[in-house]
Amino acid sequence: MKKNNSIKTVVAVGIGAALFFVLGRFVQIPSGVPNTNITTQYAILGMLATMYGPVAGALIGFIGHTLIDLSWGGAPWWSWVIASTVVGAVVGFMGKKLPIHEGVFGKKEIVTFAIINVIANAAAWLVVAPVLDIAIYAEPAAKVFAQGAMAAFVNSVTAVVIGALLCIAYSKTIAGKGSLDAE
Amino acid sequence: MAAKTVLNYLPRKSVVHALTGTTKLAFFLLFTFAGMLTYDTRVLLGLLVVSLLAFRVSRIKVSEVRFMLVFMLIFLLLNNFFVFVFNPNQGTEIYGTRHVLLPLPGRFAVTAEELFYLFNITLKYFVALPVAMLFISATDPSEFAASLNSIGVSYRVGYSVAIALRYIPDIQRDYHNISQAQQARGVELGRKEPLMKRLRNAVNILLPLILSSLARIDVISNAMELRGFGKKKKRTWYTKKPFGRNDYLALLLGVLLLAASIAITFADGNRFYNPFM
Numbered sequence: 001m002k003k004n005n006s007i008k009t010v011v012a013v014g015i016g017a018a019l020f021f022v023l024g025r026f027v028q029i030p031s032g033v034p035n036t037n038i039t040t041q042y043a044i045l046g047m048l049a050t051m052y053g054p055v056a057g058a059l060i061g062f063i064g065h066t067l068i069d070l071s072w073g074g075a076p077w078w079s080w081v082i083a084s085t086v087v088g089a090v091v092g093f094m095g096k097k098l099p100i101h102e103g104v105f106g107k108k109e110i111v112t113f114a115i116i117n118v119i120a121n122a123a124a125w126l127v128v129a130p131v132l133d134i135a136i137y138a139e140p141a142a143k144v145f146a147q148g149a150m151a152a153f154v155n156s157v158t159a160v161v162i163g164a165l166l167c168i169a170y171s172k173t174i175a176g177k178g179s180l181d182a183e
Numbered sequence: 184m185a186a187k188t189v190l191n192y193l194p195r196k197s198v199v200h201a202l203t204g205t206t207k208l209a210f211f212l213l214f215t216f217a218g219m220l221t222y223d224t225r226v227l228l229g230l231l232v233v234s235l236l237a238f239r240v241s242r243i244k245v246s247e248v249r250f251m252l253v254f255m256l257i258f259l260l261l262n263n264f265f266v267f268v269f270n271p272n273q274g275t276e277i278y279g280t281r282h283v284l285l286p287l288p289g290r291f292a293v294t295a296e297e298l299f300y301l302f303n304i305t306l307k308y309f310v311a312l313p314v315a316m317l318f319i320s321a322t323d324p325s326e327f328a329a330s331l332n333s334i335g336v337s338y339r340v341g342y343s344v345a346i347a348l349r350y351i352p353d354i355q356r357d358y359h360n361i362s363q364a365q366q367a368r369g370v371e372l373g374r375k376e377p378l379m380k381r382l383r384n385a386v387n388i389l390l391p392l393i394l395s396s397l398a399r400i401d402v403i404s405n406a407m408e409l410r411g412f413g414k415k416k417k418r419t420w421y422t423k424k425p426f427g428r429n430d431y432l433a434l435l436l437g438v439l440l441l442a443a444s445i446a447i448t449f450a451d452g453n454r455f456y457n458p459f460m
Contacts, residue, residue, distance in 0.1 A: 007413050010339045011404040014346025015354075015396050021347065022354045023389075029372050029381050040385055044393070063344055067351075070319055072258075073251020075215045075311035136219055137304065138277065138454070140270030147265075158382070165386040166393060173394065 009052055013059045016048045020064025025071060042087060042155040043162035046117045049092035050167070051100055057088030079132030083124040087155070090120035103174035105167050113167060117159040125152035193320040198429060199241035200321050204330035204422075206430040211318040212334075213437035217444035218310045223456040224299075226444050227306045233440065238313035241321055248316050259308060263301045274300035280459040296459060303455075324348045329420035338418050346403065354396065361391045 024041035041064065049057025061084035069076035094116045098109050105113075129151070130144035194200070199207075218230055245252070266273065274296030275281045285293040322330075328345035332338045362372075370384045407413075448454055 006339070007408050008400065008404045010343050010413070011346060011400045011407065013340075013343035015350055015400050015403070017343065017347035018350040018354045019392070019396055021351055022358055026355065027358065029385055038382075040389060044389070047393070059340065059343060063347055067347065070315065072254055073248065073312070073316055073319070074255050074258075074308065075218070075315040078215075078219065137307070138222060138273075139266055139304070140273045143265055143269035146269065161382050162386055162389065165383070166389060169386065169390050170393065170397075 009056050012048065012052045013056050013063065016044070016052070016056065016060035017063035017067065019044050019048075020060055021067045021071070024064065024068045038154060038158055040158055040162055042117075042121065042159045043166060045084070045088050046091050046095075046113070046120075046159040046163040047100075047166050047170070049088045050095035050098050050113065050116075052092070053096050054089045054092030057092030058085045059088070061085045061088035079136055080129050082132060083129035086124040086128050087120045090123055091116055091159075094119070100167055100171050101174070103171050105171035110164050110168070113164055114160045117163060118156045121156040121159060122152050125149070125155065191320060192323055193243055193247060194323075195242050195321070197240060197242040197321070199237060199317060201427075201429065202433055203424040203426060203430050204322050204326035205333045206426070206433050207318055207322050208327075208330045209334055210433050210437040211314055213441045214314050215311050217441040218307060220454075221444045221448040222303060222307065222454040223444075223448045224303055224306070224458075225456055226447050227303065227310050230310045230440065230444065231306065233436075234310055234313040238317055241317050243317065243320055248320065251316060252312075255308075255312060259305050263305060266301065266304065267297065271297055273297065277455055278457050278459045282459070299458070323422070326422045326424070329423040332418075332420065333423065339413065342412075350399070354392070357395055358388075358392055362388050 020041045023044060024039050027040055029038040029040070045057065045061055045064075048060055062081060065081045065084040066076045069081065095113065098105070098113060100109075125148045126145070130141070130148040133139050133144040134141060214230070214234070218227070221227060221230075270276075271291050271293070275294055277300060278296045280296060282295040283292050284295055284298070287293060325345075327348065328338070328341035331341040331344060365384075365388050370387050372381055372384055372388070376384065
């Protein structure tokens with residue numbers, strides 16, 4: 001059983017990174033603010049990290065984000081790639097106790113999921129990304145923190161709203177323990 | 184359609200293509216780190232020359248990567264604009280002098296230092312551009328997992344990357360089909376709907392995509408388990424090429440560039456080359 005899980009993690013990272021890539025690269029929802037689009041990949045990252053754990057989450061963020069950057073034709077912007085990695089790792093680490101796999105995702109789990117995702121996104125975009133931007137690229141602090149705040153806000157909202165809705169919908173597809181009633 | 188613009192491998196007979204994937208990956212990483220560490224204009228210009236030469240010998244035409252180039256230029260322009268707007272005096276802070284070229288009102292006076300700083304940011308990013316493009320367009324994706332493994336990454340992670348590259352087009356097609364089907368039923372992601380409705384609609388499209396992807400994960404991991412994946416600590420690769428003379432030369436060049444970049448940049452204890460003092 002243990003073996004199978006590790007193979008599953010390998011595959012989940014691969015497919016997860018592919019999903020992250022497709023959503024981040026091609027799927028954009030207009031946010032209402034001109035030229036600013038909402039991308040949904042952090043919702044999927046939050047969900048998959050919760051399901052497959054911190055290592056899978058970190059790798060999905062890292063591989064997916066690196067591929068997105070490469071596909072735009074440049075060298076990866078490593079500071080933000082690492083920030084995505086942090087989001088996956090933190091959500092996976094704090095969310096591994098959530099029983100999505102058993103088909104349970106009620107009010108309590110939704111609140112926990114939301115808090116975890118906000119913490120992870122805040123840590124990544126308000127701390128990791130700007131600090132690395134300053135260290136590597138020596139960009140003005142005001143600019144990188146403004147960008148970070150924007151990213152933290154947008155990604156938290158998508159992760160919480162879309163991610164939670166996805167988790168609820170997914171958990172309903174799994175028959176939970178003791179869901180049979182004796183007649 | 185759009186899949187063509189993503190990580191497109193352009194097979195060609197050239198010195199660069201003949202190198203092993205391992206060499207290309209290692210060189211790419213060494214080179215980007217050399218470019219990332221330094222802010223020294225002389226080092227950056229030197230790296231740019233190497234980068235452009237490598238692009239030249241690869242026989243890949245500029246017209247083939249024009250899309251990426253244009254996108255990157257727009258990105259860099261925007262980035263420079265924001266760097267300037269948020270702090271027009273970053274250059275002065277770094278270089279310690281102030282030569283005003285264009286006295287605009289308030290703090291927005293354009294200084295020579297700021298322009299030189301913006302030039303360096305652009306250069307820093309631009310240096311890695313040809314090498315990154317080469318890495319994408321001259322590396323056979325099927326060789327990629329083997330290359331990752333041979334620079335010391337666990338082969339499981341290498342496999343994850345290979346799976347990601349393999350399934351990106353499939354997932355893209357799935358997404359396309361699902362979103363068309365949902366749009367036919369009136370699920371809209373565009374500006375016509377209010378924002379919250381848009382997010383809910385996104386869920387209606389994403390959920391089938393997630394469910395089909397999770398099913399895919401099961402199918403693939405079962406198939407891999409049946410074939411004994413993960414049984415041993417090491418594995419061999421069908422696509423792995425043996426190292427040749429040019430591979431060692433390219434790696435040596437990569438290491439030398441990184442060492443030179445570090446040595447020159449930090450020789451005077453400052454990451455920046457300062458022409459103003």
